[in-house]
Amino acid sequence: MKKLLFLIVALIAGLSAGGGTAYAMMKMLGIGAPKQEAQADEKEEAGKFVPTGKVLVPLVFADGHLAGYASMEVQLQVDEAKADFVTQRMPLLLHAINMRTYRTPMAAGPDGMLPDLEGFRKLVDASANEAFGPKVVRKIAVTNANPA
Numbered sequence: 001m002k003k004l005l006f007l008i009v010a011l012i013a014g015l016s017a018g019g020g021t022a023y024a025m026m027k028m029l030g031i032g033a034p035k036q037e038a039q040a041d042e043k044e045e046a047g048k049f050v051p052t053g054k055v056l057v058p059l060v061f062a063d064g065h066l067a068g069y070a071s072m073e074v075q076l077q078v079d080e081a082k083a084d085f086v087t088q089r090m091p092l093l094l095h096a097i098n099m100r101t102y103r104t105p106m107a108a109g110p111d112g113m114l115p116d117l118e119g120f121r122k123l124v125d126a127s128a129n130e131a132f133g134p135k136v137v138r139k140i141a142v143t144n145a146n147p148a
Contacts, residue, residue, distance in 0.1 A: 055094065057115065060102060060107055061105055068107075072120060074124055076128065076137045089132055093127055097124060105119075120145075124140050
């Protein structure tokens with residue numbers, strides 16, 4: 001009798017521990033999420049990419065010495081309704097970029113002629129928040145980077 005009771009208790013404990021672990025993993029990993037969330041993501045507007053034109057960027061070492069210049073082309077993804085607003089305020093963005101680039105070390109590589117693209121993208125993001133306001137620019141794509 002004790003053996004049978006022990007087996008039943010062990011079976012129930014094993015099922016509860018396994019079920020609890022499976023439930024916790026579903027919550028942590030988001031497995032089996034409701035389909036409503038997936039549909040909400042699909043309804044999100046594609047947005048429009050607005051080009052900034054060529055931006056001349058000084059490449060500065062961490063110690064402040066000038067390594068050279070790079071010419072960058074950037075595209076900003078914004079809502080289609082705000083594309084005209086962003087296009088009209090583009091000079092403010094370019095000014096904000098210029099005021100930050102000479103203070104930000106972006107020179108990479110042994111001779112300093114390779115621009116740090118991730119650092120530049122973050123710099124453009126901060127400048128866009130200043131020029132257009134928060135949450136206007138969704139994504140920033142650096143489409144071209146050449147030494148000048």
